[in-house]
Amino acid sequence: MSFASKVVIVTGASSGIGAATAVLFTKESADVVIVGRNESKLKNVADKCALSGNTPFVINADVSNDDDAKRIVNETIDKFGKIDVLVNNAGLFHAGSIIENNILEAYDKVMAVNLRAVVHLTAVAAPHIIKTKGNIVNVSSNAGKTHSLPEFIAYNVSKAALDHFTRGAALELASSGVRVNGVSPGPVKTDFIENNAMADVSWDKMAPLVPLKRVSEPEEIAELILYLASEKAKGVTGSDFICDNGGLL
């Protein structure tokens, strides 16, 4: 599945699923642009990619900042002249509850990154992706299909909305030859718990809760993203590929 001469932007590439995705696209010979805020983690990922053959272009940016989002696209175009694939992976969690009266704070924080930034980056990148007849992959979650713990409400709503945005974008961009799909993982061993200071949560506690009794590795999700971005998936658009070890069952 060669991505030679393809330009791939991966947001949230400083750890977890985004980092694994950047490494995998690099192994498939893509020119990869890695985006995140944590400089030292981005450097580690860049070094890992370099071991796979190609040093990625690093953009230190906050996807929820409108100027940064435009800069991600402009710097990619200045460097490579085109965009073939956009992987909207950056995401975060913030606890919030209706009764505790902190739902709006959580809603604003997660919506800004998990949804608004995706909508904005898609709009800014679309003219370039239309030119290459490329595609977009959005990283959602099985949490967008159901509710678990009450304090996850804002996160779950953001991912449900992202799923519907994926379908709407797929419909609008289909006439321009651009595909838009989503992947929806269940628990994946990443820095997500640590990055979002999630108390009383651990990957080990999650494994027994799902039918396959396991938690995924980031590379499993990266493989799905790579497939959806490839020519093998040329008939797939508006889809949402769930990879949750049977969690939704």
Ligand code: NDP
């Ligand atoms: P990580 O916390 O390891 O990675 C999240 C990435 O998003 C980091 O690289 C972080 O980089 C980046 N990020 C967060 N906010 C911003 C921002 N404002 N601007 C730029 N980058 C940002 O978690 P995962 O790899 O697990 O998460 C990746 C995606 O997968 C998310 O969308 C998440 O919701 C989704 N997901 C994860 C699951 C899991 O169990 N791990 C399950 C289902 C879905 P930095 O800090 O450098 O900015």
